[in-house]
Amino acid sequence: MTKNLFISFEGGEGVGKTTLLTGLASRLEGRGADVVRTREPGGTPIAEALRNVLLDPRFNEEDASPTTEALILAAARRNHVEQKIDPALKNGNWVLCDRYIDSTRAYQGSRISGSDLEKIEALATGGLLPDLTILLDAEPSDLLERRQQRGQNTDRFERRSIEYHRTVRKRFLNIASAEPHRIVVLNALQTPDELIDAADEIITSTITKVE
Ligand code: T5A
Numbered sequence: 001m002t003k004n005l006f007i008s009f010e011g012g013e014g015v016g017k018t019t020l021l022t023g024l025a026s027r028l029e030g031r032g033a034d035v036v037r038t039r040e041p042g043g044t045p046i047a048e049a050l051r052n053v054l055l056d057p058r059f060n061e062e063d064a065s066p067t068t069e070a071l072i073l074a075a076a077r078r079n080h081v082e083q084k085i086d087p088a089l090k091n092g093n094w095v096l097c098d099r100y101i102d103s104t105r106a107y108q109g110s111r112i113s114g115s116d117l118e119k120i121e122a123l124a125t126g127g128l129l130p131d132l133t134i135l136l137d138a139e140p141s142d143l144l145e146r147r148q149q150r151g152q153n154t155d156r157f158e159r160r161s162i163e164y165h166r167t168v169r170k171r172f173l174n175i176a177s178a179e180p181h182r183i184v185v186l187n188a189l190q191t192p193d194e195l196i197d198a199a200d201e202i203i204t205s206t207i208t209k210v211e
Contacts, residue, residue: 002207004033004092006085006128008100011136012168015143015188016195019095020136023196024203028094038086039098040076044083046075066111073104074124081128101125102133102183106171132206134199135176136188140165146189 007024009017018039025035041051051074053059064072073080077100088095101121138146140162147153165186176183184202 004089004094005131005203005206005210006089006095006097006131008097008102008130008131010099010102010106010172010185011188012138012140012143012165014147016192017098018194020134020195020199021098023192024199025094025096027196027200028096028203029088032202034092034096035094036084037098038080038084040100041073041087041101042076042081043120045081046083046196047067047080050076050081051088052091065087066108066155067116070104070108070117070120073108074120077101077124078103078126081124081126086128097120097130100130100133102135102172102175105175106168110167110171125203126176130182131171132202133176133179133183133209134202135172135185136190136195137169137173137185140169151172 009021019035025037026034040047041054042048054069054072054076085095085097090191101124104121104124105117112120145165146160173185176185186198188195190198
């Protein structure tokens with residue numbers, strides 16, 4: 001196996017990031033890669049504890065300002081980078097991460113100033129950006145229909161309006177347009193196998209670029 005990469009998977013809620021990450025990790029492992037699968041917020045004991053705080057349904061919007069939320073996410077990310085991502089990359093492992101900095105840019109970025117976001121991001125990542133980010137993209141109403149067709153619970157998705165999901169989608173697409181060398185957008189409405197094949201091809205061309 002060639003050079004190890006740091007790859008993040010981004011997109012709106014329930015868009016299929018975990019499914020793609022898992023399928024791709026198995027394929028890479030089949031070729032002999034040592035893969036660390038991880039997620040944000042989370043990935044270490046402290047960051048998982050902070051995830052529980054962030055996603056605790058007892059808290060609502062008024063309990064934490066957007067800046068507080070971004071700082072908790074940043075603390076989780078810093079710990080994740082220091083304790084897990086950076087050591088794994090130095091050890092020659094591939095790191096496949098479900099969400100990373102672009103989620104903060106897309107979700108929190110609309111509610112805090114650009115300069116605060118930049119400062120928080122610099123402290124959280126220490127400058128570590130993924131070699132490749134795969135952004136899964138779909139119109140939110142199509143995703144809702146997909147969940148309904150599969151008989152899946154739509155409560156969590158529907159708790160926030162379609163307009164909210166559309167705003168997040170637009171922010172992700174703007175971020176991708178600003179960094180086309182790092183972020184590749186894939187249509188999330190393809191089958192899981194089609195997505196794994198497409199991502200695999202992108203990885204091959206990324207390896208060529210970074211080597
Ligand atoms: N957050 C996070 C921020 O606000 N800022 C930040 O900086 C960060 C890091 C939790 C929340 O935190 C916020 C964003 C979120 O609101 P999360 O746990 O990643 O983040 O939440 P979700 O994105 O909702 O995670 P999910 O696990 O629910 O969604 P996935 O991983 O995108 O989707 P997945 O793979 O689990 O698939 C969902 C379902 O769809 C099916 C699967 O079988 C599964 O049932 N599926 C497909 N069906 C058809 N075709 C495909 N291609 C499919 N792929 C998957």
